[in-house]
Amino acid sequence: MRKSPFMYGKTVSLDSFTNREVESDKLKNNLVQGINTTIISPRRWGKSSLVEKVISEINIEKNDIKTVVIDLFSVSSEEEFLETFTKEVIKASSSQWQDWMKSGKIFFKQLIPKISVGIDPSNDFSVSFDWNELVKHKQEILNLPEVIARNKNIRFVICLDEFQNLTDFPDFENLEKKMRAIWQRQKSVTYCLYGSKRHMMTDIFNNSSKPFYRFGDIMLLQKIxxxxxxxxxxxxxxxxxxxxxxxxxxxxxxxxxxxxxxxxxxxxxxxxxxxxxxxxxxxxxxxxxxxxxxxxxxxxxIENISATQLNLLKAVCKGEHQLTSSKVMQKYKLGTPRNVSKNKLILIHKDIIQEIESGYEFLDPSFELWFNKTYFKIEYLDELS
Missing domain, CATH: 1.10.8 (Helicase, Ruva Protein; domain 3)
Incomplete structure (x- = not known):
């Protein structure tokens, strides 16, 4: 049976990857030349696939660059993040598990990592720390790739997917400040930070009051x-x-x-x-x-939004631009201008709608088709005519 050439639901293979030549070249040049890069776009637009393609090319072309890709989606605590960061950096630094064991003794001054290796080192390798010591000396972990890189005369490219998930940590503000202070001084490490919640990523990297403001180049990924x-x-x-x-x-x-x-x-x-x-x-x-x-x-x-938010979606779906005009608010029962402004922000933060030059639009085109049929009896196939 022939295999479908189209992929979704996971990062696409190189064969299924399509038409991101400009973005690929820019991202690869940035990472190879040591320019920290943040990628911002709505979810499911291909950020992870783009990074995976570029990292694959760097791995083939640059022997002196070691790459790390960490998906932070399932990382639920600062301790887990720091331990995962340590493990992946150490693993990327060498192909020999014996070297991984030595790293704990060589590259830490204050912390004493507990390192274990199973029968299959590539899949059964773990690093842990005493939490109280970790809190006091987390800078050792954040600076670990720079220390290893200088010692081994290599460079690191570290990619952190779903970076905005770190904001859920109770002490994120302190961690954020430490990451920026340490990472901006590193000469042998380049970071690629990206995530699926655009408004949160924008706030982290494009807000002048935040530590990561102007951390590096910002790539605003566009549609193909x-x-x-x-x-x-x-x-x-x-x-x-x-x-x-x-x-x-x-x-x-x-x-x-x-x-x-x-x-x-x-x-x-x-x-x-x-x-x-x-x-x-x-x-x-x-x-x-x-x-x-x-x-x-x-x-x-739909079950997780309010009645006025649902009405606001109906107005957006019908192409209304002046959402706070008396006529539109009355027609769609949107409440007061303050209600409209509040609900717009909620729907934007939920990545349901986005602001465009002419007003607002659904981020999910399939959701919009479903919404049209459900609330306005417009058949999906009418869109084909």
């Missing part, structure tokens, strides 16, 4: 253009022995508003339903399946 999606979709179908015309290939990014996750998902469903050549039946069926697959998520989203 419709033209590039069409080319990618057609070529991917062709390589797998199937055909899709330019007209039908264009419907996929148009319906999904060039949203990376959903373009890949709908292209995948369309590919699965196609034996030879795509026609309207496959496109229609794929769209229906995509929205049905995500409906439980959308229902849960």
């Amino acid at each position: 253009s419709e033209e590039k999606w069409i080319s990618f979709i057609q070529k991917s179908f062709e390589k797998s022995g199937k055909n899709i015309s330019k007209n039908w290939a264009s419907k996929i990014p148009q319906l999904m508003k060039n949203h990376s996750w959903y373009v890949q998902q709908m292209a995948h469903y369309t590919w699965q339903k196609t034996k030879s050549t795509v026609d309207e039946e496959q496109i229609s069926s794929a769209l229906e399946e995509l929205i049905n697959a995500n409906t439980p998520l959308y229902q849960n989203e």
Whole structure:
């Protein structure tokens, strides 16, 4: 059975990665040249896949650069973060587990790490510390990659995904100050920090009152253009022995508003339903399946917002621009101007809507299609006409 050339739900393979040449070149040049970089964009736009591609290229091309990629999504405490940071830096510094064991004795002055290695060192290697000592000497861990890099005459590129999750830690403000103070002085370590909650990342890195303000270059990731999606979709179908015309290939990014996750998902469903050549039946069926697959998520989203927030979404869905005008507030029962302003911020912080030049729009194109059908009886397939 042939494998689908389209991927979603995880970072895409190099074969499925598409059309981020400018961003890839910029990010790789930044990291290789020692420029700290923050990537900001809405969730599911391909940040992690972009970083994974660039890191893969650096690993192949630069023997003197050791790379670390840590996903902070499941890290629930400062202690876990510092221990994970230590473990991954030590592992990246050498391919020999014997060297990992020596690192605990060589590179720490105040802290005494407890290091253990199992039968399979690559998957069963752990580092822990006494918490009271860790609190007093956390700077040793934050500066560990610089110490190792200088000792071994190497450089580090450290990528931290879901960086905004650190803000949940009780003492984050203190940790934030220490990270910035230590990391900005490092000469042999470059950081790539990114996350899926755009408003939080923007507040951390683009707020002049915060420690990480102007920490490095900020990349505002944009959508892949419709033209590039069409080319990618057609070529991917062709390589797998199937055909899709330019007209039908264009419907996929148009319906999904060039949203990376959903373009890949709908292209995948369309590919699965196609034996030879795509026609309207496959496109229609794929769209229906995509929205049905995500409906439980959308229902849960609605259950967790207030009535006035729901009404505000209806106004946004209908393309209303002046949300605080008397006419719009009365028509959609939005409450007072203060209610509108408060609810806008809540929906923006939830990454449900975003502000654009002409007003506001849904961040999730599939959610918007579902919302239109649920509340305005507009069929999904009407969008194809």
